[in-house]
Amino acid sequence: MLELQQLRVDRPLGPRAQQPGKWGANVAPILQDLSIQFAEGEQVAVIGPSGAGKTTLLQVLACAVRPDSGTLTWQAVQPWRMPRRALQRWRGQLFLAPQTPPLPPRQRVVTAVLAGRLARWSLARSIASLFYPTELEAAQAALHRFDLADKLFDRVDHLSGGERQRVGLARALLSDARLWLVDEPLSALDPHRAQQAMASLCGEARARGVTLVCSLHQVEMALAHFPRVLGLREGRLVFDLPATAVTPALLSRLYAQHESELLDPPQAEAVERVEDAALFNPPEVPLQCR
Numbered sequence: 001m002l003e004l005q006q007l008r009v010d011r012p013l014g015p016r017a018q019q020p021g022k023w024g025a026n027v028a029p030i031l032q033d034l035s036i037q038f039a040e041g042e043q044v045a046v047i048g049p050s051g052a053g054k055t056t057l058l059q060v061l062a063c064a065v066r067p068d069s070g071t072l073t074w075q076a077v078q079p080w081r082m083p084r085r086a087l088q089r090w091r092g093q094l095f096l097a098p099q100t101p102p103l104p105p106r107q108r109v110v111t112a113v114l115a116g117r118l119a120r121w122s123l124a125r126s127i128a129s130l131f132y133p134t135e136l137e138a139a140q141a142a143l144h145r146f147d148l149a150d151k152l153f154d155r156v157d158h159l160s161g162g163e164r165q166r167v168g169l170a171r172a173l174l175s176d177a178r179l180w181l182v183d184e185p186l187s188a189l190d191p192h193r194a195q196q197a198m199a200s201l202c203g204e205a206r207a208r209g210v211t212l213v214c215s216l217h218q219v220e221m222a223l224a225h226f227p228r229v230l231g232l233r234e235g236r237l238v239f240d241l242p243a244t245a246v247t248p249a250l251l252s253r254l255y256a257q258h259e260s261e262l263l264d265p266p267q268a269e270a271v272e273r274v275e276d277a278a279l280f281n282p283p284e285v286p287l288q289c290r
């Protein structure tokens with residue numbers, strides 16, 4: 001179980017106060033009053049207009065951003081109560097895929113993907129892998145899930161933005177993490193690739209029993225691929241519902257004054273749910289966000 005209770009994250013409105021970690025009174029909330037539970041192996045999408053706090057929420061779940069108040073608990077442990085080194089080791093159990101994967105430009109794809117193994121490898125093995133990559137079959141299989149098997153030895157800076165984004169996702173498949181936190185994985189992908197990538201990511205998470213929390217701008221993808229959807233707006237939880245219960249009216253309210261990010265919401269009802277990635281036949285994309 002992964003749980004947030006009464007969580008709040010602030011951002012400074014002025015210069016930082018004297019005390020380390022404190023912003024003084026001159027703050028505004030990025031996230032507030034967030035109480036959410038994620039069951040082991042659950043797949044949850046987070047949607048909401050730009051600036052709603054989706055990325056910050058994932059960073060909090062990844063213990064990359066420390067909450068200003070409230071608690072984060074995972075597997076009965078409150079990680080921020082751990083000593084620093086223990087917290088660093090503990091972070092090895094989760095995988096955070098940022099929207100733009102941090103891939104060194106001259107690196108080979110194989111090395112970039114095998115970086116998913118770093119939490120499991122010793123320092124010596126990690127360094128050796130930079131020069132003599134091992135576990136090529138595992139890397140190739142992960143790339144294959146994202147239709148990139150032929151790119152194994154290409155240089156990262158020779159890939160398109162969408163290919164780089166898929167390499168970042170393939171890296172998750174090499175990790176032993178029990179929690180995948182994926183931030184806007186489809187922003188550089190065309191609709192067909194986006195459908196494929198989403199089906200692969202959700203299919204792999206389901207097969208491994210991994211907990212997956214994914215922020216998305218593409219509402220139709222969230223509704224089609226995820227059993228549960230969180231709607232976030234101005235740092236607050238607007239709804240936490242099964243995807244089948246998310247109505248066009250709720251979406252309109254969530255994106256009020258941000259309608260350009262949610263075109264044609266009534267067609268959301270037409271989105272078919274995808275239960276089996278192998279049988280998936282990409283439907284037309286009725287909504288276009290961003």
Ligand SMILES: Nc1ncnc2c1ncn2[C@@H]1O[C@H](COP(=O)(O)OP(=O)(O)OP(=O)(O)O)[C@@H](O)[C@H]1O
Nearest residue numbers: 011012030048049050051052053054055056057215
């Ligand atoms: N380190 C920071 N310092 C100050 N403000 C921040 C910081 N990080 C985020 N914010 C602010 O918090 C708000 C939420 O940002 P966040 O990136 O979490 O939203 P988002 O929903 O992921 O947005 P988008 O969909 O545009 O990526 C924004 O107003 C942003 O400017």
